[in-house]
Amino acid sequence: MQQTTSPIHLSPVGSVRSSISAASVHIHGQGANQNILPHTHRFDREHKSEIVLDAQWEELLDGIEGYSHIMVLYWPHLLSEERRQIRKVHPMGRTEIPLQGIFATRSPARPNPILVSVVKLLERKGNILHVQGLEAVDGSPVLDIKPHNRTFDMASEAVRVPDWMERAMQEMEGK
Numbered sequence: 217m218q219q220t221t222s223p224i225h226l227s228p229v230g231s232v233r234s235s236i237s238a239a240s241v242h243i244h245g246q247g248a249n250q251n252i253l254p255h256t257h258r259f260d261r262e263h264k265s266e267i268v269l270d271a272q273w274e275e276l277l278d279g280i281e282g283y284s285h286i287m288v289l290y291w292p293h294l295l296s297e298e299r300r301q302i303r304k305v306h307p308m309g310r311t312e313i314p315l316q317g318i319f320a321t322r323s324p325a326r327p328n329p330i331l332v333s334v335v336k337l338l339e340r341k342g343n344i345l346h347v348q349g350l351e352a353v354d355g356s357p358v359l360d361i362k363p364h365n366r367t368f369d370m371a372s373e374a375v376r377v378p379d380w381m382e383r384a385m386q387e388m389e390g391k
Contacts, residue, residue, distance in 0.1 A: 228291070228357035229276075230269035230343070236353050238294050260351065264338070267345040267358055274343040277361075285364035286337050288350055291357045292324040299325045313380045320378075334364050 267288060269277065280286065302325040304315040318326045336348040345361070377385070 226359055228270075228359060229273045229361070230267055230358040232265055232290060232350065232352040232354060232356040232358060233268055234263075234265035234350070234352055234354045234356075236263070236265075236351060238353060261349045263351060264346065264348050265350050265352065267347060267350075267361065269343040269345070269358070269361075271343055277340060277343070277345070280337065280345070280361070280363065281340050283337055283363040283365075285334055286345070286347070287362045287364050287369070288333050288335055288347070288352070288358060289360040289362075290331050290333075290352050291359060292329050292331055292353070293355065293357055294353060295324055295329050300327055300329060302326070307380065308384060310384075313384075330359060334369075 302318060302323070304317055305321055305323050305325065307313050307316055307321045307323070324331055331352070333350050333352070335350045338346040338348055340346075
């Protein structure tokens with residue numbers, strides 16, 4: 217495939233401070249079809265962490281306190297270059313789910329592993345945002361922060377997901 221644009225260079229604006237350690241992230245397998253091991257926990261919407269912006273970006277947060285939720289774009293810094301070559305996975309490491317193309321999953325193992333989470337903003341203290349619901353590993357570089365807005369950030373029509381994803385979401389939510 218011919219490259220149509222110049223390479224993109226990003227620099228982190230900060231990092232995540234979290235009790236989630238590298239030990240809680242497990243990816244295994246070889247070659248183009250690797251699996252992410254299933255999490256032993258359900259999605260923890262109560263997990264609290266901090267986003268620490270570099271001091272030079274502090275003023276860019278002015279006004280963020282007016283929002284209840286923000287979108288955090290971050291980089292899975294512990295993901296190896298080899299893992300970024302994965303083409304298909306059994307979502308969440310569950311072999312009963314057929315292999316899916318990476319772009320049809322939320323797997324962090326992807327060519328450009330930019331991860332996005334919508335989290336609750338608890339408070340801002342200077343260049344530090346206290347948030348709830350961010351399941352990022354401690355030290356994850358933060359690429360950007362955007363206010364979440366229900367008009368712009370939600371589909372204007374009913375959202376459809378595959379049956380396997382619907383079942384997985386229900387299980388993660390304990391239903």
